[in-house]
Amino acid sequence: MILESLIAEFEYEVNSTRKLLQAVPERDINYKPSTxxxxxGELAQHIATIYYWYVGTLTQDVYDLAADHLERGEAVDIKATIELFEENVERARAALKSIKEENLQDPWTMKVGERTVLGPMPRGIVARNFLFNHIYHHRGELIVYLRATGNKVPGLYGPTYEEMTGR
Known part of the structure; x- marks a missing residue:
C-alpha cells in the first residue's frame, strides 16, 4: 500500500518537475541569487540528478556516491539537463517497480567513500526524505530563481499567482 502510494506520487510529481525544468530559459541559466x-542551470541539473539516485537508494543496501558516476554534461545546457532528467526518470521508475513493499523496511545506508553520510535507516524513510522531499525542496528554490529573473512559473498544484491575477 505504501509502495503503491509512492509510485502514484512519483508519477504525478514527475510531470510537475518536467514543467518546471522546461520553464528554465537559457538566457538566465547562469543566474544565482548569491555568491x-x-x-x-546547476540547480536544474541537480534536480535531474536526484532521479538517478533512486536506483542506488532502492536497489542497494549501501549506496556509495563516490563509486557511482553519472555523466551529466554542462549545466549551462538546459536541453541536455532535460534529457538527463528524462533518462533518470526512466531509471527511477524501473527501480521503484523492482522493489516490494517489505523492502521499504530494509536498512539502507549512504556513504561517500568510507564516510557514512546517511543512515542506516529504513529504505522507505530514505525514499520519502532523501528522494521525494529533496526534489520538492530544490523545486521550490528553482521557482524562486524563476520569479527573481522575471520568468513565468508553471502551476504545479493549481494556478500560480500570475495566472490568478493576470500579471
Whole structure:
C-alpha cells in the first residue's frame, strides 16, 4: 500500500518537475541569487540528478556516491539537463517497480567513500526524505530563481499567482 502510494506520487510529481525544468530559459541559466548559491542551470541539473539516485537508494543496501558516476554534461545546457532528467526518470521508475513493499523496511545506508553520510535507516524513510522531499525542496528554490529573473512559473498544484491575477 505504501509502495503503491509512492509510485502514484512519483508519477504525478514527475510531470510537475518536467514543467518546471522546461520553464528554465537559457538566457538566465547562469543566474544565482548569491555568491554561495548554485546557478539556475546547476540547480536544474541537480534536480535531474536526484532521479538517478533512486536506483542506488532502492536497489542497494549501501549506496556509495563516490563509486557511482553519472555523466551529466554542462549545466549551462538546459536541453541536455532535460534529457538527463528524462533518462533518470526512466531509471527511477524501473527501480521503484523492482522493489516490494517489505523492502521499504530494509536498512539502507549512504556513504561517500568510507564516510557514512546517511543512515542506516529504513529504505522507505530514505525514499520519502532523501528522494521525494529533496526534489520538492530544490523545486521550490528553482521557482524562486524563476520569479527573481522575471520568468513565468508553471502551476504545479493549481494556478500560480500570475495566472490568478493576470500579471
Amino acid at each position: 554561495i548559491s548554485w546557478t539556475m
